[in-house]
Amino acid sequence: TGNALYPEHALQIAAYSKALEELTGRQVKEAWLVRFSKSGSAFEARRVFDIDRAFIAFRAALHLWRSLQEKLI
Numbered sequence: 140t141g142n143a144l145y146p147e148h149a150l151q152i153a154a155y156s157k158a159l160e161e162l163t164g165r166q167v168k169e170a171w172l173v174r175f176s177k178s179g180s181a182f183e184a185r186r187v188f189d190i191d192r193a194f195i196a197f198r199a200a201l202h203l204w205r206s207l208q209e210k211l212i
Contacts, residue, residue, distance in 0.1 A: 141174060144185055148172050150200060153193035 149172065156167040170187040179182055 144172050144174050149187045149193045150197040153190050154197045156187075156190050157194050169180060175208050 149170075152172055156170045159165075160167055167190060170190050172185045172187065174183045176182060192208045
């Protein structure tokens with residue numbers, strides 16, 4: 140129910156997809172982002188084209204976030 144779909148959402152969906160694969164042992168073949176209108180029944184849907192690439196980006200973002208949580212200077 141956000142205002143828009145952003146590329147960062149693909150990273151989150153990729154992480155969910157990989158978690159589901161780990162839990163079930165079944166490959167996730169496609170993933171979709173769906174945003175519902177805050178009022179009414181309108182929605183927007185976009186496919187994540189490359190789950191593996193989005194998951195690599197997710198792990199890179201996680202590594203960056205963890206690094207920034209440490210005292211670097």
